Amino acid sequence: MRKLIYSLIICLMAVTGKSSAQEGKSEYLFNDFQKSLIYYKDGRVFSVKVNYNLARNAFMFIDENDNNNIKLFAEPDMVRTLKIDNRIFQLNSKGLAQEHLNQEPYLAVTYRGKSRPEGKQVGYGGRSETASVDSYSSIQSGGHSYNLETEKIILADVEKRYTIKKNKKQKQFQSSKQFLKLYPKEQEETIKAYIKSNKINFDEPQQVLQLVKYAEAL
Incomplete structure (x- = not known):
């Protein structure tokens, strides 16, 4: 397992948390x-405890064989699928977490955290937006020494981008306006009424899944 992971220990709990x-x-x-x-x-196949860090846009795992340190996967491009409880994830071409919500009709959601440096403290309670290196971590593994610079960052927002398949082509949307454009004009009012009456929140993947099922059944 040690060959499959970065030996860099990420001090996320103390820094970004x-x-x-x-x-x-x-x-x-x-x-x-x-x-x-x-x-x-x-x-x-490996069994580990994982979580997706939205500030870093990367899956992290707890290495129980190394003092429960939080680490990155060393070969993310080699990961095919992550099964987390009853949820299925993959990494898209940009390395972002993509959750497969349904097969037929197909629906997936990609999570992308938007973060910014916390910045250095300046006068009168203000804060500079200049990236500030907060601490350094240095460890040794396999005879090699690694240095890791970590900076305090703030998670500002989380973008959820949905993907469906229309005529065997993948189409993406994030809002009701974008979603309505994927369907025939004559269905627009019917779908719009469903969105309004069910108060569909596009930040809630399960609500979006119900919307897709409804629209695809028309």
């Missing part, structure tokens, strides 16, 4: 680290 709390948002997709199965493209 404190700053993210200032915005009232959790830096992680899940409330805590979840028991998961990680399937690699070459057939390897």
